[in-house]
Amino acid sequence: MDITWSNFKKQLPVVCQAIAEADFLAIDGEFSGISDGPSFTTLTNSLDTPEERYEKLKAHSMEFLLFQFGLCTFKYDDVKAKYIIKSFNFYIFPRPFNRNSPDKKFVCQSSSIDFLANQGFDFNKVFRDGIPYLNQEEERLLRDQQEEKRYHTNGASTTCYMYISPDASRAPVVPVIPDDQKDFIDKIVYQRKLIYQTMNWKFPRGTHVETVESPNNERRMIITKVDEDERKNKEIQKKVKEQEDLNNAVGFSRVIQAISSSSKLVVGHNMMLDIMHTIHQFYCQLPNDLEEFKSLTNCVFPRVLDTKLMASTQPFKAIISHTVLAELEKRLQMPPFNPPKVESAEGFPSYDTAVGQLHEAGYDAYITGLCFITMADYLGSFLSPPQTHVSVQSDVISPFFNKLFLMRITDIPYLNLDGPDCK
Template identity: 45%
Template sequence: MRLAREMEVTRKNFEESLEIVTKAIEEASFITIDGEFTGLNVSGSSHTGPLDTPEERYHKLLEGSTDFLLIQVGICAFIYDGSAKRYTAKPFNFYVFPRPYTRHAPDRRFLCQCSSLDFLVSQGFDFNKLFREGISYLSPPEEKRMREEIEQRHQQHQMSFYSPGLTSPDGGEQTVPKGPIAIPEEHSEFINNICCKVEDFLTNSEDETLELMPCTAFQRKLLYQTLGTKFPQEIHLQSKSGEKNQRFLVVTRVKGEGDIKKKEDQKQQEDFAELDRAVGFTKVMKVISQSGKLVVGHNMLLDLIHLLGHFFYPLPESYEEFKLMARCIFPRLLDTKLMANTQPFKEKILMSGLSDLKKTVEQEPFCKSDVVIPEGFGHHYMETEQLHEAAYDAFITGLCFISMANYLGKFQDPPAGILPPASPLLEPFVNKLFMMRLIDIPYMDLTGPDLKPTRDHVFHVTFPATWRTSDLFQLFSPFGNIHITWLDDVSSFVSLAKKEAADSVLKTLCKKGTPYRITTYDEFKRRGKEKNGRLTSSGHSVSKKRPSSSEDVDIPSKKQKQKSLNVNAAPFQSKLTPTNTPEKADPESAAREEESMSTAEEEQGKGDTGTSSEVDKAEKMFEVPETWE
């Protein structure tokens, strides 16, 4: 079968394409994924900041991003051909839109962010196709609830054979038996006319069915009651929707109670089949989850949050529960942006946006990945750049991963030209997600406690509303360069470049009678936790009068040419002591946690290939230092 527009999947061809998609996932060596959203952050929600902890970042995204829709999902299955020593890529582009398939189905409300929609339009996103042809979906809890409602509704309908008027077979809520409803005078003529029409149908017509005129839910309830009493063993009634979603009743000629029961059983099976179709795109995500394959993304924290929340279960308030949920659903995740920003890639990759990363890993010291796309699976992706089309972004994410993985193969003994996804050299990157704009915590660890670097050099400062950046520079000038993170008009975090000067700040600046107040970062956090019951980045709202956290101010220094995100280590075995406490803002994509990493022997047990010496090399190469600069 050839997919419409090659790899594009909508509700028109989803059912026939599902087998192809499932087969590609089952054959895949690894899978890449990418998403597009109706927005990134809610106005008034907490801004992400460079001093967030991973837990704080999760709660901020939970608060500010989950009311948007995930409207396009790109999935690319990379299948390794051992004989040809190259990968075959099969990308699929899914438009997803959660339209309610019946009146009883979830009818979602969602937010849109104008700038995000405008950006997608500028990239050629087809919103008409989204709303007309987007694939529906139901999460497992929603599917379970709908299935229970179908069973309950049909159970009630069977009761109505013997006690008309007890329930609404049309699908109303469960009601307490009250006996027949008195027909209001204004509806009596309508009901009588329908009764005459049905009687004529039974007497003079040879047709098997009779469609009645559209009517209100209350009128349908009266008809179920009246016709069920008047023709108890002669007809079966079923409510249907017309082209314009107008509801009407269909009268079917039956022979006795057994025939009625047969019709009801048939209708129930039809309802279950309709529910199965409404599960929609969730089926694809279930296949990926059940496969246990390595799932690769680029700056994928926000993608992961949306995938879990839309297609699996409601996101938990607890950060630890979120990490457990993520590991259960996707056992192996890998973030290419994290790879690009840590050793041994950090010094070789100056820009880690997806498009720039692709260009970089196609040149020395990397090797361009050898990948082919078969006919019918988006072959034009090989020649044409289509950034921000989810399937294309997923495809080039895979290209970047292959090139970086193969580069690591050089450190294997003997060197490997193609490094398999199960290699121990890749294992330390698994289940660690890149943290955008964090100064000293490079990743969120889904498998254990997060890193907790010392922040003794960070101070919370309050001051008069008239103060500006220059006033803070002047106040801290005796202590060298500083980094300012504005919280609101009267407070900020100040980080010292010279960490050893922290004690001097407290001794020199903490005086009575000053217009400012300086508190250590740890003390400020402790007070915030006592006040709010949960650790938060700050109790302040972001003011338009000050730069937001994404516009932090640095005093110029000689190291200006270095990358703004200063992560000097890869996500490998840490010498720092983590505590038990428990974004998708790529310049290009505009948006995109039992113990620390185990010993080398444990790492070797996680992979299918490689030797102890290979793991030792990985450990030595990617050690996390005691200090973060």
């Protein structure tokens, strides 16, 4: 299911429910580029230590935009003996939501854009109708601004309410006023003060002040004569509106927050960059230190599993020669593996693996989930008695938790999110 800004608010409860009821989640991201400097070979040098790899990806890969996020939720149905899936394809764009919102910049790499264009990627959906987002710092800042504004405009003291402009919390845009403009500015400031004072004197019973912004960014002050009840009512309405604006601005980050707080197992394929981008874009600046990054990842995604790492580890390593997602998926349809039965939930379009829509993030997430189930079930066949369905709680899977595949590094088996790395 494609989710853009147009249907985001309507579909968010559907997404949250899918996450809440799932046994596990599969994710995948599409980015506007991979490396802003070094070649891909240099970025993923086979002699890198985990620290070096992390530092290079942080330095050269984070200026790109994660602009499509795939989420596929998997819930096992005991009666049907199959997984019921819900697949979502989110289009993401840092749309400026008002004139105070951060005007984000991001880099595009021609080869990556060209690659996605050849896959039929819909850039118009991203740029015209992408879902906005804020990281935690930006969300906190916006929340603080709103609260401070409310305190000033809606405080107990009438004096405070009357004399302080609703926008006092915002720093002036132009702190240095050129000499020839000083008289003009002084006059405006004086007139504004005069309006507030006159209001106070003429309408001692109370007024309501609000600043509205027109679509072309012109701002007007609307002053309404109100009694105490009306004033309270207007304030409540305003608070609801502000809360809604805030939620809208937080946008896609709410999906990541829902995934995070669910503590569900999150499965990805070669997911180091997916995790780094997700944290960088929707949570906070990445830390310089790899160990701090590991702690942060444990907070955001308490349990992850990388199917590329799984497929590169015994007993799979011996029987799987190519671990690129599309080839892995093909290989896992052949013996000794048994591809799992899955079914799209009602109202969700179903993917046909025979046709394939590779590199659409929702489809890649779906395929990743399939690969995970197939490999997990294969491990179940060695149990006594053998199990045809292995749950995500099974001990056979836990050795693969919280270990990330490190591309091209042959002598270090993985990045260990739960402790120090192998040397």
